[in-house]
Amino acid sequence: MQKIHYDIQDNKILYTDFGDYHLAQTFECGQAFRFDRYKDGYKGFIEKQLCYITLDRDADSLPNCQKTDEGICGKNAVLTVELLHTQPTDELAVKIGQFLSLDVDYTALKNRFAKNETLARAIAFAPGIRVLNQDFFETLITFIISQNNNIPRIKQLCDRLGERYGTKVGDTFAFPTPQQMADITEQDYRDMKFGFRAKYLADAVAKVLNGEIDETTVKSLCYEDAQKYLMQIKGVGPKVADCVLLFSCRQYRSFPKDVWIKKAMAQLFPAGIPTEAEGYEGIAQQYIFHYARHTL
DNA sequence: CGCCAGGCTTCTA
DNA sequence: TAGAAGCATGGC
Numbered sequence A: 001m002q003k004i005h006y007d008i009q010d011n012k013i014l015y016t017d018f019g020d021y022h023l024a025q026t027f028e029c030g031q032a033f034r035f036d037r038y039k040d041g042y043k044g045f046i047e048k049q050l051c052y053i054t055l056d057r058d059a060d061s062l063p064n065c066q067k068t069d070e071g072i073c074g075k076n077a078v079l080t081v082e083l084l085h086t087q088p089t090d091e092l093a094v095k096i097g098q099f100l101s102l103d104v105d106y107t108a109l110k111n112r113f114a115k116n117e118t119l120a121r122a123i124a125f126a127p128g129i130r131v132l133n134q135d136f137f138e139t140l141i142t143f144i145i146s147q148n149n150n151i152p153r154i155k156q157l158c159d160r161l162g163e164r165y166g167t168k169v170g171d172t173f174a175f176p177t178p179q180q181m182a183d184i185t186e187q188d189y190r191d192m193k194f195g196f197r198a199k200y201l202a203d204a205v206a207k208v209l210n211g212e213i214d215e216t217t218v219k220s221l222c223y224e225d226a227q228k229y230l231m232q233i234k235g236v237g238p239k240v241a242d243c244v245l246l247f248s249c250r251q252y253r254s255f256p257k258d259v260w261i262k263k264a265m266a267q268l269f270p271a272g273i274p275t276e277a278e279g280y281e282g283i284a285q286q287y288i289f290h291y292a293r294h295t296l
Numbered sequence B: 001c002g003c004c005a006g007g008c009t010t011c012t013a
Numbered sequence C: 001t002a003g004a005a006g007c008a009t010g011g012c
Helices: A022-027 A059-063 A090-101 A106-113 A117-125 A136-146 A151-165 A186-193 A193-211 A216-222 A222-232 A238-248 A260-266 A281-295
Strands: A005-009 A012-016 A034-037 A040-045 A049-055 A079-084
Touching: A005 A090, A012 A090, A022 A040, A022 A049, A040 A090, A049 A090, A106 A117, A106 A281, A117 A260, A136 A151, A136 A193, A136 A216, A136 A238, A186 A193, A216 A222, A222 A238, A238 A281, A260 A281
Parallel strands: none
Antiparallel strands: A005 A012, A012 A079, A034 A040, A040 A049, A049 A079
């Protein structure tokens, strides 16, 4: 963990001193489905607030900065989060920084990973990836939708839920809360073309609402117990549980195994996950996943 | 038409 | 208890 450095100016939070970061690599690597390209960056909800996120493209004109390719930055780069409908507070600045994973020392982490030659290659392919720390409920629902599905359609179905049940902020819909999804029936999901996932979604929402699945409890459990706990939900197996734990619960040893990772592991790491990734297998997984999808 | 998409449940031997 | 079939939908 490292300190989050930020400065608040009007409705913007300016983050500095966080190591490499690349917005497209981070927001389009398949971990988040609710962020869209907007102007020079990305727009989406963080901590229920509509945010416009940009990386300073002039960073390379500052001292001690590398050339930027859409925002792989050196020391003096600035990551700006503009709050489009609220005013920033210190509390929000810290929470948004945590969402963006600015409190994780990626420089140190990648240096450790890169001692493994193959892992170094995967990192070099997309060095600006970060594992975000997303909303628990939203991650649970979106990854139930993700099963046996493709990314454009996952996005489309998630957006459909927002448009029908979420709160409209400006011209954008937030992802619905459990309460906002309380009255959706299995038939409603089928009518919205969720297919066989309909009963899984109904079960997940019901279990969150009645407390059988409790966010605080999940986050207090060790990885193995947390995975079992989440798998009480119909339609949540090891892969979806691992995604929820990695992308919303900071269980960085959680290693979601999908078709791409299985292919990549067989080819790149026949002996298994390298020891250099120990404790942070899930973060290493993101570099491997991205590398595999684009090169294998 | 068949195959596949960041899988899971259920059936079968 | 491993392995295969079935599941909804849409893009190619």
